[in-house]
Amino acid sequence: MSETILSTEGLSKRFGSRWAVKDLNLDVRAGEIFGFLGPNGAGKSTTIRMILTLLLPTSGSVRVFGKEIRRHRAEILSRVCGIVEKPDFYLFLSAYKNLELLGSLSRKVTADEIFEALEIVGLRARAGDKVKTFSHGMKQRLGIAQAILTRPDLVILDEPTSGLDPQGMKEVRELVLKLSREHGTTIFLSSHLLTEVEAVAQRMAVLNHGELVAQGPVSELMNDGSSYFTITASPMEKALELLRRVSWVEVVAEGNGIDVRIDSLRAAELNRLLVTSGIDVSSFAAKRTLEDYFLKITEGASEV
Ligand SMILES: Nc1ncnc2c1ncn2[C@@H]1O[C@H](COP(=O)(O)OP(=O)(O)OP(=O)(O)O)[C@@H](O)[C@H]1O
Ligand SMILES: [Mg+2]
Incomplete structure (x- = not known):
């Protein structure tokens, strides 16, 4: 297991009587892309602000590179690039000038390096343009x-x-992905979209109402529902009747399809049983419980 680069312990933030983040324990490891997933208002930005020392926690602590952030702030932050919500640039300066200023905060950067960075994000041709003329997407890319x-x-x-x-x-x-592959940089990235996190991250944490719901390898978390299947068959009543009779099948729900829980190794067997009993099976699909769960909390999250 690789070394922990960023961790939080009991990290909490209360605004008035509301806990925006509560008792959060995160563990981000060297070289990985770590997804921080949660619906709007879950507490992602609040957590990131506390990590970057832009906000004081109500309780708990943050360690980066093995050191407590508040005690080693300058040393740690010189090795961290953090962009909260939207990148902050000097709007009346050019993209080049912005990078020159921001880059020189951490070390001496050369013109070649600045142009190379702009080239990588596809902004080489706009190097001399004021950032105020940039679209939202271009600003995101400039942040990268x-x-x-x-x-x-x-x-x-x-x-x-x-x-x-x-x-x-x-x-x-x-x-x-390029930043991670070519430079081995550890990347902590928040999103309210599961598909986004799934596309890039190796490990992730899921946050809801400020609390940790799940944390671990994306593949494991996404497959934790492999023993749940949704079956669409006809005639439906006959299928349901049969499924209820089989001792090793638990019918969990019925609607458009029938949700069952079985030992995932017996999926093919169950499919065969249905078919040989004269039932047409139009789909037999593994359900992804985390996805269902996440969609559910996302739907109910907006006006909390
Ligand atoms: N400065 C503040 N004062 C009071 N409440 C705040 C403050 N900042 C955040 N909150 C509250 O804390 C909770 C978490 O907000 P936060 O911005 O961290 O969520 P988020 O996960 O980043 O959401 P989004 O996906 O919309 O960016 C929300 O209920 C929000 O209203
Ligand atoms: Mg946010």
């Missing part, structure tokens, strides 16, 4: 150019694809 340029050990991106069109989302996703 900043991350490439400053060569941090840890990049923290808060919803880097939010507000982008599908093409823009894809470009940012590819840049994140």
